Amino acid sequence: MTQQQGPSSPKRVLRLLLVLALVFLSLLMLLLVLQLTESALSVWQMLDQLSPTLLVLYALGLFGFSLAVFVLSWLLLRPSKHTAGDREPKPPLPSDRAAFEAALEQAGLQGIDTAEASLELQELDRRIGQASRYVAFFGTVSAGKSALIRAITGEQGIQVDPRAGTTRRITHYRFADGEDADLRLTDAPGILDVNQEHARIAREEARRAHLVIYVCDGELTRDQHRELAMLQGFQRPLLVALNKQDRYSEQELSAILTRLREQLPGITVIPVQAGGKETIIRIDADGKEAPMERERAAKIDELMRAVQGRIAAEQVSLGEQRDESLIRLSAEKLQQATQEHRLQESEKLVRQYTRKAMLGAMAAVSPGTDVLIQGYLGVQMVKALSRLYEVKAREVDVEHFIDLASQNVGKRMTLLLALTGNVLKAFPGVGTVTGGLVHAVAYGMIFEGLGNAVAKTLQESGSLKPLQALDYFEETISGNLESRAKYYARLALEEFSGKR
Ligand SMILES: Nc1nc2c(ncn2[C@@H]2O[C@H](COP(=O)(O)OP(=O)(O)O)[C@@H](O)[C@H]2O)c(=O)[nH]1
Ligand SMILES: [Mg+2]
Known part of the structure; x- marks a missing residue:
């Protein structure tokens, strides 16, 4: 049985006290209001009898007094410029190239190991020398990253494996159709890989890309949201490709797309079909049925249009952003060293x-x-x-x-x-x-x-x-x-x- 709270429980006593205090305070307020009214009235009467000059003087005095109070309060309340002697701000990561190179040289003179940071700058120069745009693919294992890259490049040598974890190291695939497309497609391990080294490599690769495509094959799990949020943190332009659309009916697909677009405001979500293998039943001339494996047709046009559109629209800024991102990466490596x-x-x-x-x-x-x-x-x-x-x-x-x-x-x-x-x-x-x-x-x-x-x-x-x-x-x-x-x-x- 649960015990009922009696009328004299501590809570009740407290409430009673609160009510008493409230009544008392209200009475006090009432008294104050009466007092104020009385003095206001008498002041008014007094002012009424004053000469105009004195009245003006009185008003001026009142104004000056209010101003002084205001200025004093502002001086006391305004935010202080420096919180005395507290934590010295860390030097910002230099994001412009010349400043950073100077810092790098200085660090080298101090005996700091600048190799990693320098390598990153070299990589930047190498990429600046190429006309290609780097597009990096991320997503959970088996989302279909490799299959998607294969569908785009048509490269047959690329490894697409239904077993987990075939994409171990970073691979770049070049796709140039001679006219407007010159892409380097990056197949990287997951940025949340349990192997810390793989995860680090993947994250760094994302930061070197012009554009990042996140591949998923359905609604996002919590881990996928986490992964995507981390990619967003790198501040690279981001597209989401919803793969394996063949697995869904039209209504299912549109429901998933709606959900994803709601959850990911500001990110373009595009349905694709990378392909993969499918098994069909073949019926030959004499009516015998035999299972047969064949490549599923790919649907990637919409994605490619979005990629090309983005690259065309942001020609210059994509490059600048990428350069800055890489210098930052390099600067972070220097800081760590x-x-x-x-x-x-x-x-x-x-x-x-x-x-x-x-x-x-x-x-x-x-x-x-x-x-x-x-x-x-x-x-x-x-x-x-x-x-x-x-x-x-x-x-x-x-x-x-x-x-x-x-x-x-x-x-x-x-x-x-x-x-x-x-x-x-x-x-x-x-x-x-x-x-x-x-x-x-x-x-x-x-x-x-x-x-x-x-x-x-x-x-x-x-x-x-x-x-x-x-x-x-x-x-x-x-x-x-x-x-x-x-x-x-x-x-x-x-x-x-x-x-x-
Ligand atoms: N049904 C279907 N399966 C696909 C599609 N794209 C890829 N797959 C399959 O998904 C599995 C994983 O693909 P893979 O490219 O290796 O994934 P990755 O780990 O992200 O690189 C493979 O078995 C593919 O055949 C697709 O569009 N539809
Ligand atoms: Mg793969």
Whole structure:
């Protein structure tokens, strides 16, 4: 049985209170209105007796007052131009060729691997040198992409396979009829292929095309919608070809087309029939029946008209868009290479400063000097990392961050030293554990954690975010302590103990 809510349930009490508050507020409002009316009336009477000059002065004063209030509110409410010191905007991907080539050269000088990005530019040049328009076909496996390309080119050598996944690599088929058509038709693997490498290749190919045709053979599944949305994201001109129209009755076909066109506003949807094989029953002269396979007739005229029409209508802009798309692709590859380069370099830097910090701790002449040395090294490390990520970090900000980090370290230093002391004692070959050695190991762990934390925020946000970095720092410094202590103990013993 469900329990009925009694009259004194909390909800009801709440409602009652709300009603009371409402009544009270209304009374208050009424009072206010009465008051206002009264003062307005008396002001009116007063103004009535005033001389015209005074009246004008009064009006002017009132106007000035309202204006001041308005200006003040606007100043307070207008959107601020820069959100102080927050995330520096990432440099936009250069989309014009000359600027990008300059950036590419600069990156090469910095030791960034520019091979992939350069190859992309070469591919662009190769394609600019051809008169052909690139038309790329996408769609789920077995939608009929290969069959469609074969129907267009008439090429018999092209592999059309009913089994899943025959189209593994990208193939271009040229179709030139001597007059207006010079097409390169691209047969590519799916952009959502489970194989990440295949998917990447396919996506990139879509971005290199003048025109993309999405092939389907019925209403779209959720995955197909996803695929299509991704293709749209590449901002290439897009047509949808509904293949295998022979499988549908006229009414079915028109219902599917209507649905697709509703779902895909702004995209041209065209029914086609790529062909494929069909089995017919042949009856020969003496009345014997025999099954026979033959090529199904292709219906692709409407699609071809649409493709040619689009190419003719957008001659110049198709080319320009394609060039820009390819430069963007190239720029993205450069950006990725830059990130990888920075990651490697930042690891090197952190290792370098960690060693210096350990050495400093070993060599500290009196208690406390090590802290000074580490503070200095910490600032240097953060600055070096900022330079690597091309983030302008102000001296005061870096120092402030190191201060914060030192306070944080101070809280856990006792624990860290105890732990390292223990780890060292268990180490083979260590007689008496000296203070310098223990400190060196502790600082090794601290610098590694700090450096990686700073590099991570620089990488993620493109700016030095002290609090975020401290968060990351705490994560690393409190995880996996023992094995890292062992690592730095070994390092300290092998590399620095001779220098005591
Ligand atoms: N009924 C019918 N089947 C077709 C048509 N076009 C292609 N097919 C068949 O669909 C299957 C897949 O074709 P394929 O071109 O290999 O698909 P892909 O994976 O998208 O390249 C093959 O068995 C074709 O014979 C068509 O217009 N009608
Ligand atoms: Mg295929």
